[in-house]
Amino acid sequence: MVKAIVCLFDIIALLMWGRAVKQVLSAFKFGHSRVEFSSFPYHIPKPVNIRWLPGGGISRVNRGTFTLRCIEEWMERRSGGENQGAILVHEEVWSARWIIEQPRNFPLNEAMELCYELPPDALSTRISADKPLFWELEVNLSLSGLDFNETYLVPVYRP
Numbered sequence: 001m002v003k004a005i006v007c008l009f010d011i012i013a014l015l016m017w018g019r020a021v022k023q024v025l026s027a028f029k030f031g032h033s034r035v036e037f038s039s040f041p042y043h044i045p046k047p048v049n050i051r052w053l054p055g056g057g058i059s060r061v062n063r064g065t066f067t068l069r070c071i072e073e074w075m076e077r078r079s080g081g082e083n084q085g086a087i088l089v090h091e092e093v094w095s096a097r098w099i100i101e102q103p104r105n106f107p108l109n110e111a112m113e114l115c116y117e118l119p120p121d122a123l124s125t126r127i128s129a130d131k132p133l134f135w136e137l138e139v140n141l142s143l144s145g146l147d148f149n150e151t152y153l154v155p156v157y158r159p
Contacts, residue, residue, distance in 0.1 A: 025146060031055030033150060035137060041155035045120045048156065050137060051111040058148060061104050064141035068116045068154065069095035070123055074131045093123060093133070124158040
């Protein structure tokens, strides 16, 4: 029994080390990507125009998605038996996607121009509320070798 428990902890430690190595390799490969906002903050119902600048390690993308989404989060209590506790729940309220379906080259310092039309009844960011609501841009790119996954907060408010 003791050997089984030790093996389980060894496997968990190896998985954690593997994840850490993958994150370090991603940081070295992709460098520093960033977003530039055409205005700050964005005001509903005006369009959200974002420039995404890839890091130096992203030269060719097989396919990918750029998802702007509005997320509401809250804590839910779970009760009953051994599964008591609280969990953080995220609910997607709205989303829109830009999709790269064909392989595409990204020359160094070329920005990806993204434009999202918000619905007139879109909700405003409210970070410090009981049920926080925020906007994010998620970038998922399929590359040869390590894939690129990054999330950026986007300031969207009502004027």
